[in-house]
Amino acid sequence: MKNLTVNLLLTIAYLLFITTTTAAETPWLENLCLGNENTTKLHFYVHDVRKGPNATLYNIANSSITATSPTGFGRINVFDDRVTVAPDIASEEVARAQGTTTSVDLQVSAASMNLNFFLKSGKFNRSTVTIVGRNQCSDEERELPVAGSNGAFRYARGYAITRSYSNDEATNYSVLEYTIYVTISKKCS
Ligand SMILES: *[C@@H]1O[C@H](CO)[C@@H](O)[C@H](O)[C@H]1NC(C)=O
Ligand SMILES: *[C@@H]1O[C@H](CO)[C@@H](O)[C@H](O)[C@H]1NC(C)=O
Ligand SMILES: *[C@@H]1O[C@H](CO)[C@@H](O)[C@H](O)[C@H]1NC(C)=O
Ligand SMILES: *[C@@H]1O[C@H](CO)[C@@H](O)[C@H](O)[C@H]1NC(C)=O
Numbered sequence: 287m288k289n290l291t292v293n294l295l296l297t298i299a300y301l302l303f304i305t306t307t308t309a310a311e312t313p314w315l316e317n318l319c320l321g322n323e324n325t326t327k328l329h330f331y332v333h334d335v336r337k338g339p340n341a342t343l344y345n346i347a348n349s350s351i352t353a354t355s356p357t358g359f360g361r362i363n364v365f366d367d368r369v370t371v372a373p374d375i376a377s378e379e380v381a382r383a384q385g386t387t388t389s390v391d392l393q394v395s396a397a398s399m400n401l402n403f404f405l406k407s408g409k410f411n412r413s414t415v416t417i418v419g420r421n422q423c424s425d426e427e428r429e430l431p432v433a434g435s436n437g438a439f440r441y442a443r444g445y446a447i448t449r450s451y452s453n454d455e456a457t458n459y460s461v462l463e464y465t466i467y468v469t470i471s472k473k474c475s
């Protein structure tokens with residue numbers, strides 16, 4: 287019984303050690319293990335630079351009513367945005383956010399998303415998390431589905447919570463905060 291307790295304490299100490307060391311190296315990446323499911327929590331900031339020499343978001347097309355629509359209906363944008371650990375654009379880059387958005391609501395400002403997070407750092411380097419769905423930009427907090435993944439997250443499901451962190455209309459620069467829960471059916475060892 288005593289041995290069992292000691293073993294248990296050692297295991298807990300070891301798990302805490304792993305968790306804290308992993309967290310220190312990649313603070314944007316966290317493992318949430320639950321039974322036969324393995325959820326990875328990703329947290330980072332996406333930089334929409336729409337103007338200037340460092341622009342990463344461009345307008346592809348407009349519909350015949352985009353200019354007169356109060357919601358910019360039919361506008362399509364393409365982006366390859368920097369994704370960083372902190373809100374500061376100069377902080378460490380851990381991924382790129384690549385995809386397109388289409389303005390799809392005649393009444394309110396909402397986009398249909400095709401968003402691929404291409405990870406560039408950490409243990410899941412080069413894996414991709416794909417997010418699709420309706421994004422109602424006027425809501426402070428939006429929930430978007432994880433449609434799938436490749437690499438380490440093959441067969442993944444999950445969801446993302448996103449919110450605007452800052453928006454500077456004058457310079458056409460906004461920062462978006464993303465928290466993504468990616469779950470795969472795999473026992474945590
Ligand atoms: C563009 O990026 C470079 C380096 O990343 C930076 O030095 C420069 O200030 C940026 N320019 C603008 C207009 O933000
Ligand atoms: C779409 O319309 C905006 C103004 O509403 C304009 O600035 C932009 O150049 C247009 N894009 C294309 C691809 O024509
Ligand atoms: C991620 O993978 C790329 C390509 O294989 C490699 O060049 C880069 O060093 C890797 N980055 C990290 C942080 O492991
Ligand atoms: C920022 O974008 C808006 C359209 O979204 C445009 O009207 C404005 O002129 C832009 N500002 C700059 C500095 O380019």
Ligand SMILES: *[C@@H]1O[C@H](CO)[C@@H](O)[C@H](O)[C@H]1NC(C)=O
Pocket residue numbers: 317319324326409438439470472473474475
């Ligand atoms: C799943 O859980 C283990 C911890 O036991 C972790 O090391 C692994 O990287 C996790 N994530 C994935 C995507 O396999």
